[in-house]
Amino acid sequence: MKRIVECVPNFSEGRRKEVIDQIVEALASVEGVRVLDVQSDADHNRSVVTMVGEPEAVEEAAFRGIERAARLIDMDRHQGEHPRMGATDVVPFVPIAGVTMADCVEMGRRLGERVGRELSIPVYLYEEAATRPERCNLADVRRGEYEGLKVEIETDSQRAPDFGPAKMGKAGATAIGARPPLIAFNVYLSTGDVAIAKAIARAVRHSSGGLRYVKALGLLVEGRAQVSMNLTDYRQTPVYRVMEMIRREAARYGVAIVSSEMVGLIPNGALVDAARFYLQLDDFSPDQILESRLAEWGD
Amino acid sequence: MKRIVECVPNFSEGRRKEVIDQIVEALASVEGVRVLDVQSDADHNRSVVTMVGEPEAVEEAAFRGIERAARLIDMDRHQGEHPRMGATDVVPFVPIAGVTMADCVEMGRRLGERVGRELSIPVYLYEEAATRPERCNLADVRRGEYEGLKVEIETDSQRAPDFGPAKMGKAGATAIGARPPLIAFNVYLSTGDVAIAKAIARAVRHSSGGLRYVKALGLLVEGRAQVSMNLTDYRQTPVYRVMEMIRREAARYGVAIVSSEMVGLIPNGALVDAARFYLQLDDFSPDQILESRLAEWGD
Numbered sequence: 001m002k003r004i005v006e007c008v009p010n011f012s013e014g015r016r017k018e019v020i021d022q023i024v025e026a027l028a029s030v031e032g033v034r035v036l037d038v039q040s041d042a043d044h045n046r047s048v049v050t051m052v053g054e055p056e057a058v059e060e061a062a063f064r065g066i067e068r069a070a071r072l073i074d075m076d077r078h079q080g081e082h083p084r085m086g087a088t089d090v091v092p093f094v095p096i097a098g099v100t101m102a103d104c105v106e107m108g109r110r111l112g113e114r115v116g117r118e119l120s121i122p123v124y125l126y127e128e129a130a131t132r133p134e135r136c137n138l139a140d141v142r143r144g145e146y147e148g149l150k151v152e153i154e155t156d157s158q159r160a161p162d163f164g165p166a167k168m169g170k171a172g173a174t175a176i177g178a179r180p181p182l183i184a185f186n187v188y189l190s191t192g193d194v195a196i197a198k199a200i201a202r203a204v205r206h207s208s209g210g211l212r213y214v215k216a217l218g219l220l221v222e223g224r225a226q227v228s229m230n231l232t233d234y235r236q237t238p239v240y241r242v243m244e245m246i247r248r249e250a251a252r253y254g255v256a257i258v259s260s261e262m263v264g265l266i267p268n269g270a271l272v273d274a275a276r277f278y279l280q281l282d283d284f285s286p287d288q289i290l291e292s293r294l295a296e297w298g299d
Numbered sequence: 300m301k302r303i304v305e306c307v308p309n310f311s312e313g314r315r316k317e318v319i320d321q322i323v324e325a326l327a328s329v330e331g332v333r334v335l336d337v338q339s340d341a342d343h344n345r346s347v348v349t350m351v352g353e354p355e356a357v358e359e360a361a362f363r364g365i366e367r368a369a370r371l372i373d374m375d376r377h378q379g380e381h382p383r384m385g386a387t388d389v390v391p392f393v394p395i396a397g398v399t400m401a402d403c404v405e406m407g408r409r410l411g412e413r414v415g416r417e418l419s420i421p422v423y424l425y426e427e428a429a430t431r432p433e434r435c436n437l438a439d440v441r442r443g444e445y446e447g448l449k450v451e452i453e454t455d456s457q458r459a460p461d462f463g464p465a466k467m468g469k470a471g472a473t474a475i476g477a478r479p480p481l482i483a484f485n486v487y488l489s490t491g492d493v494a495i496a497k498a499i500a501r502a503v504r505h506s507s508g509g510l511r512y513v514k515a516l517g518l519l520v521e522g523r524a525q526v527s528m529n530l531t532d533y534r535q536t537p538v539y540r541v542m543e544m545i546r547r548e549a550a551r552y553g554v555a556i557v558s559s560e561m562v563g564l565i566p567n568g569a570l571v572d573a574a575r576f577y578l579q580l581d582d583f584s585p586d587q588i589l590e591s592r593l594a595e596w597g598d
């Protein structure tokens with residue numbers, strides 16, 4: 001089986017096209033790495049790149065991207081709505097096929113060490129790669145953003161980086177880590193009453209007592225109430241369970257689910273899990289999927 | 300996108316392992332062809348091989364298999380429970396990726412012409428490749444089996460083959476055609492009453508007024524009532540619609556679905572269709588599936 005890792009680096013540039021292009025060029029310069037998607041947002045002044053490939057190639061590509069961004073982006077001049085602390089703000093590795101989460105954690109640590117040593121950029125390991133519990137959450141790592149961390153990194157030993165100097169240059173600091181694939185999942189309700197979407201979001205999300213790997217908000221989108229979610233580990237909290245919980249909560253208000261959507265790239269396994277659940281397919285093996293057999297051709 | 304055709308030739312030998320091995324060896328001797336599965340049944344005295352690859356390679360492999368089987372199998376000595384008319388009894392081509400049904404029909408006709416010309420084996424085109432309506436159904440083409448057809452092919456002009464001589468040798472005749480992927484789908488009920496499974500099978504199957512691309516039987520399997528089905532075109536009659544129809548019919552008898560199973564290889568699309576239906580995923584594109592992007596690597 002081919003070993004595939006996904007990497008989704010976020011860069012603090014969403015306006016100057018020539019800068020974004022040069023960073024993407026650096027990422028794609030490694031043979032075997034495929035850039036699947038580049039999303040730039042001018043308000044956020046940030047670009048999110050999705051790339052995949054074999055672990056060694058993706059790790060090298062991430063390094064080249066960080067190096068290039070450090071040369072092209074000056075955080076003293078950066079403004080944007082999205083919280084950020086570095087030219088390369090965050091680099092998560094995501095296991096897709098033939099690699100474990102432990103492999104991705106190791107990639108993150110090795111890359112972090114190299115970035116600190118060769119580029120003198122402070123690196124914080126986060127999520128599954130975190131070295132202490134209070135660094136699991138990216139928002140905690142990034143507290144104070146570039147401007148605040150620039151001061152605290154030198155004065156507060158609690159904020160010393162995992163790798164690199166306890167001192168920030170114009171490239172700022174970078175969070176590197178590993179996480180499961182994330183699914184952006186939105187459910188539309190048969191009502192224009194956003195209060196119902198908000199109540200359902202509270203019911204299903206982890207932070208207010210709901211399912212562990214669910215983040216949720218209630219929104220009004222084009223006149224329709226929407227439960228907008230990030231499913232942060234679909235293997236632990238599957239999409240179908242979230243769907244059915246929303247269906248039941250909505251029914252309590254006399255409301256139905258009109259449709260749903262998944263934004264961006266989705267691991268096939270999340271769809272197969274839903275098919276298995278609803279079709280009650282016991283004793284099913286992913287080996288039975290014709291395309292998964294074909295994928296082995298590359299070996 | 301890679302072009303992939305599946306081919307599922309059936310050979311009239313299910314007992315002599317050395318003969319089966321030699322036929323499979325002939326199929327696999329074409330570069331780029333992958334034999335995914337070989338199912339031999341001694342009672343049927345028949346082997347079903349599943350192979351995949353690019354169209355040209357699979358067509359060549361099918362020819363080599365037919366040639367080898369003609370040399371090794373003597374239909375005058377063949378006995379088995381399964382209806383059959385030739386050493387290579389039937390050769391369906393199945394479009395999987397990047398090829399159309401029309402492409403597979405063309406493959407079947409080209410292969411049929413070559414088999415008739417080079418091997419002097421009578422060939423009947425069937426299913427989507429059939430040249431007349433009464434040859435669509437394989438059972439009609441095979442009527443009388445080897446022994447009966449051997450006589451009628453010379454005396455009844457209605458039974459003249461599409462290619463090759465109107466005369467059968469010891470290799471018999473071969474049906475060659477194209478069809479959609481077939482899904483063997485069984486649903487287990489919360490009852491030991493086989494009459495309920497039989498009633499549900501009658502309700503869902505095409506032959507007695509049900510869904511067009513469904514063949515169904517009611518069976519008792521290890522004390523449990525089972526609706527045993529072949530779904531002959533899941534793109535037209537999707538698995539989830541069959542599932543929900545069975546669920547409703549079963550409820551009428553106070554019975555529930557306990558589980559289901561798919562036997563053998565399944566096209567990923569059949570599972571994705573079910574996920575889309577139950578999750579109510581509108582505006583979903585197969586391009587969003589991460590693995591489908593990765594598959595493009597090979598280009």
